[in-house]
Amino acid sequence: MTTDRTPIRIAVDCMGGDRAPREIVAGALAAADVYNLRLLLVGVPEDVTPFLPPRAASRAGEPAAPTAEVPGVEVVPSDRAVPEGAPPLATLRAMPNASMSVTMRLVHEGRAEAAVSAGSTGPTLLAAIREIGMIERVRRACVGRQILEIHPETFLIDLGPTIDCEADHLVEFATMGATYMRVFGGIPEPTVALLSNGREPGKGNKVVKQAAELLGRSGLRFVGFVEGHHLAAGEVNVVVCDGFVGNAVLKTVEGLGREAAKWLRRELAAELPPGRLGEVADRLIAWTNPVEMHGSLPLLGVRGNVVMAHGASDRAAIQAAIGQAVQAVRGGFVAKLRAALAETRGRISRTSAT
Amino acid sequence: MTTDRTPIRIAVDCMGGDRAPREIVAGALAAADVYNLRLLLVGVPEDVTPFLPPRAASRAGEPAAPTAEVPGVEVVPSDRAVPEGAPPLATLRAMPNASMSVTMRLVHEGRAEAAVSAGSTGPTLLAAIREIGMIERVRRACVGRQILEIHPETFLIDLGPTIDCEADHLVEFATMGATYMRVFGGIPEPTVALLSNGREPGKGNKVVKQAAELLGRSGLRFVGFVEGHHLAAGEVNVVVCDGFVGNAVLKTVEGLGREAAKWLRRELAAELPPGRLGEVADRLIAWTNPVEMHGSLPLLGVRGNVVMAHGASDRAAIQAAIGQAVQAVRGGFVAKLRAALAETRGRISRTSAT
Numbered sequence A, B: 001m002t003t004d005r006t007p008i009r010i011a012v013d014c015m016g017g018d019r020a021p022r023e024i025v026a027g028a029l030a031a032a033d034v035y036n037l038r039l040l041l042v043g044v045p046e047d048v049t050p051f052l053p054p055r056a057a058s059r060a061g062e063p064a065a066p067t068a069e070v071p072g073v074e075v076v077p078s079d080r081a082v083p084e085g086a087p088p089l090a091t092l093r094a095m096p097n098a099s100m101s102v103t104m105r106l107v108h109e110g111r112a113e114a115a116v117s118a119g120s121t122g123p124t125l126l127a128a129i130r131e132i133g134m135i136e137r138v139r140r141a142c143v144g145r146q147i148l149e150i151h152p153e154t155f156l157i158d159l160g161p162t163i164d165c166e167a168d169h170l171v172e173f174a175t176m177g178a179t180y181m182r183v184f185g186g187i188p189e190p191t192v193a194l195l196s197n198g199r200e201p202g203k204g205n206k207v208v209k210q211a212a213e214l215l216g217r218s219g220l221r222f223v224g225f226v227e228g229h230h231l232a233a234g235e236v237n238v239v240v241c242d243g244f245v246g247n248a249v250l251k252t253v254e255g256l257g258r259e260a261a262k263w264l265r266r267e268l269a270a271e272l273p274p275g276r277l278g279e280v281a282d283r284l285i286a287w288t289n290p291v292e293m294h295g296s297l298p299l300l301g302v303r304g305n306v307v308m309a310h311g312a313s314d315r316a317a318i319q320a321a322i323g324q325a326v327q328a329v330r331g332g333f334v335a336k337l338r339a340a341l342a343e344t345r346g347r348i349s350r351t352s353a354t
Helices: A022-034 A045-051 A088-094 A099-108 A121-132 A167-183 A206-215 A228-232 A243-267 A274-288 A290-294 A315-330 A333-353 B022-034 B045-051 B088-094 B099-108 B121-132 B167-183 B206-215 B228-232 B243-267 B274-288 B290-294 B315-330 B333-353
Strands: A008-013 A037-043 A073-077 A114-117 A142-145 A155-157 A191-195 A221-226 A238-240 A296-300 A305-309 B008-013 B037-043 B073-077 B114-117 B142-145 B155-157 B191-195 B221-226 B238-240 B296-300 B305-309
Touching: A008 A022, A008 A099, A008 A315, A022 A037, A022 A045, A022 A315, A037 A045, A037 A099, A045 A073, A073 A099, A088 A121, A099 A114, A099 A121, A099 A305, A114 A121, A114 A315, A121 A305, A142 A167, A155 A167, A155 A243, A167 A191, A167 A206, A167 A238, A167 A296, A167 A333, A191 A206, A191 A228, A191 A243, A206 A221, A228 A243, A228 B243, A243 A274, A243 B228, A243 B243, A243 B274, A274 A290, A274 B243, A296 A315, A305 A315, A315 A333, B008 B022, B008 B099, B008 B315, B022 B037, B022 B045, B022 B315, B037 B045, B037 B099, B045 B073, B073 B099, B088 B121, B099 B114, B099 B121, B099 B305, B114 B121, B114 B315, B121 B305, B142 B167, B155 B167, B155 B243, B167 B191, B167 B206, B167 B238, B167 B296, B167 B333, B191 B206, B191 B228, B191 B243, B206 B221, B228 B243, B243 B274, B274 B290, B296 B315, B305 B315, B315 B333
Parallel strands: A008 A037, A008 A114, A037 A073, A114 A305, A155 A238, A191 A221, A191 A238, B008 B037, B008 B114, B037 B073, B114 B305, B155 B238, B191 B221, B191 B238
Antiparallel strands: A142 A155, A142 A296, A296 A305, B142 B155, B142 B296, B296 B305
C-alpha cells in the first residue's frame, strides 16, 4: 500500500516530447515539490543531468552535481526517444533501450509504480504494451479524456489507439471509462453511452449495434446511444466509440474551438478592449482543447499505470501528468480496472448462458 | 433543356416535416414568386388546400378556391407522410401513397424535374431510392453539406445515410462531393481528402486505407488525409467519410456551437448589451448549425434531383430548399454526377489493369 508517507515511485521519460529534456525534467522536479515522490528520470544521462539542480551552490562554470546526489531523484540511463514519424514497432525493435521502453520497463520490473511519457503516441503506447503487457484478456489499449473543460463530467473513449474495433473492444472501453470516472472523476455510478448516429434503438453501425446488445447486460449503467450534440452538452459520463471516430470528434472539437475563437476576435474587435478580447478567445480555445493545452491521457488496458502527456507539454503539463499518475497509484487504478473488467465479462457471459 | 422561360417543375412533399403543411406550402409559394416554377404540391388535399391563396378575393367564411385554379400550382393527392420513428421500409410498403413516395414518383415519371421533402430522413431517402432508383452502378445514397457557414468552401460527405461503408462507397462519395462543389460551390477543381486519424500515409481504418489507394488513381484532385481540425479550418473542398463518422462530426459541431454560445452569454454578460450579446450568440449558433438552421441536403446517388429539407424547416427553409432544387435542375446536376462517376470508375479500372 502506498500512503502519503511512502514516496510514490514515478518513472519519467525525459527524452520524449517536443520540449524534452528541459521541460520534462523541470516538470518532474516541480511535481516532486508537490507530491512525495521518488523520481526515476529516464534518458541519455548527459542530456538530462544539466537540467538537474546542483546539489549545493555551484561555482560558475562548474558542471551540475551528479544526479545520484539529488535526493529522491535517480537518472536511469536510456537511449533517445523514438522520433515522431518513425515506424513504431520496427524502431522500438531496433532501439531496445529507447527512452520510452526503458521507462515502461521500470514499471514492469516493479521499480516504478507509474510511468509518464510525452513521447510520440504510437511508440509510447507500443512500448507500454510490449514492456508492461496487457491486463488479462484485454486485447486493445485505449485512451480517453474529458474533451471539453466545461463538461468534466463527460469522458470520451477511445481517442485514437484502437482504430478498427470489434464490439468486445467497445465493451472494454466502456468498462475502463466508467472505472476512470469513478477513480478520477469522483462519480460513483457513471452513466455510459455509445456514440451513434441517432438515439433510437436500431441506430449504429454493425459494431455499435452489437456493442449495445452486450452493454445492455454488462452491469454498467448503460443508457443507450447518444449523438455528438449530447456529447458536447455533457449528458452522460462515459461516451464510447472506436478510436477512429473518437479521434475525428476530438480533433473537430479542437479545430472548431480555434475557429470560433478567431471568429470572436473579428466579431467583437470593436466592442471589447484587445486584452479582454484575447483573454476570452484564449479561454474558448482552452476549454475546447483540454488535451492539447494541458493534456495527459492515462493509457488504459495496460497492466500498469501509464500516463501519456501531450508532445507539446511544458513543465506545467508534465507536472499535471505526474499528478495524474500519482492519483492513479493512490486510487489503485489498475486493480480497479482489472476487477471491473472481470465483473463486466462475468455478467455478460452469465446472461448469454440463460 | 430548361431555360428561365420554361417553368421548372418541382414536386413538394407538403405532408413531411414538423411544420407541415402550412410552412411547406407557404415556402413553396414563396419560391414560386422568385423562380419560374410549376409546383406539384403533394399531400392530403383537404390538408393542403386551406393554405393555398384563394383564386380571387374570397368572402369571409368562404372556403379557399380549389387548387387547380391557382396558376402554376397543382395539388397531387397522396396519403400522409411516414411519421418520424416508424420503421421506414415496412411503413413505406404499408403506405404505397405516403406523401414522400408520391413526391418521388413524380420525378420518376418525369412529371417533376426535382423533388423536395422535409419528411423524416429514413423514409424520405428510402422513398427516393425505391421510386426513382439509383444512378447506374451506384450502390449507396449519401448526403453532404458545407457544415460550417464560415467555411462554405468545405463540404463534408457522407452525413448519415450510409453507415457501414466499403472503400468503393467512399470513392463514390468523393466523386459526388466534388461534382457538388463544382455545380453548387463554383469550384472548378475541388480538392478531395479522406477524414482520418492523422495526415501521414498509413493512417486510417481499413476501409479508409483502401479508399486512399483508390482515390490516388481516381483522377480526382485527391490530397490525402485530413483530421477534424483541418475540416474545421476549411483546408480542403471535399472531406469524405462514412455516414456514421460524418454524422458524429456534424452533430458534435452543432452541439459545440450551442455550448460555446451558452458559454459566451455567461462570459460576456457584464460586458455587452443584452441585445448585442444575444445577436453574437445566435450568429455563433447559426454558423455552426447551417444544416439545422436553413439546411437542405441534396440526396446524392439517386437518378433524379432530390432535396431533403430539415424536419424543422419553416417557409424560408423550404424556399431555400426549392432554390437548391432549381439550381440542381439548371446545372444538369444528375447528368454531371453520372459523368463524373463513370470517369472515376474508368480511371480506377484502367490504372489497376496496368
